[in-house]
Amino acid sequence: MAAKKTTTKKPSTTKKAKAAPATKPRAAKAKPEAKEKKLSALDAAAKVLGETGEPMTTKELIDAMAAKGYWTSPGGKTPERTLYSALARDVDARGKESRFKKGERGKFLANA
Numbered sequence: 001m002a003a004k005k006t007t008t009k010k011p012s013t014t015k016k017a018k019a020a021p022a023t024k025p026r027a028a029k030a031k032p033e034a035k036e037k038k039l040s041a042l043d044a045a046a047k048v049l050g051e052t053g054e055p056m057t058t059k060e061l062i063d064a065m066a067a068k069g070y071w072t073s074p075g076g077k078t079p080e081r082t083l084y085s086a087l088a089r090d091v092d093a094r095g096k097e098s099r100f101k102k103g104e105r106g107k108f109l110a111n112a
Contacts, residue, residue, distance in 0.1 A: 041083050042090060044071035046099045049110035055103035058084040 039047065044065040049056060056064070058080040065071045073079035087108050091098045101111045 039070050041065070041071050041079075042086055042099075045083060045087065045108075046110060049100065049108065053110070055107035055109045057106050058087065058108070061108070 045061050047070055048061055048064045048068065052064070061083060062073065062080050066073075076082060084106075087100050088102075091100055091102060091108075096111075099111055100108050103109045
């Protein structure tokens with residue numbers, strides 16, 4: 001016959017919660033000055049198209065947004081293609097309420 005294993009209970013090692021010592025109320029942290037929020041690519045494109053009033057390709061939009069300091073690509077290889085896709089999605093999803101409309105082939109306009 002095999003010997004029977006027995007286990008013994010170990011004493012509890014949990015500690016009782018100690019009362020927190022009274023502390024002084026913390027001084028309110030000074031809020032940092034509000035930084036100017038960066039524009040998204042779509043917001044920057046809407047701003048550029050509104051200022052120029054002319055149809056532009058996404059390559060022209062990317063160049064104009066960077067030149068005016070509204071938006072720069074965070075390092076993507078094809079920011080103009082990404083912007084084109086975002087503009088096309090906005091036009092398709094919102095229809096007449098979109099900030100953009102398609103003009104000539106490959107060009108977008110501000111929707112007035």
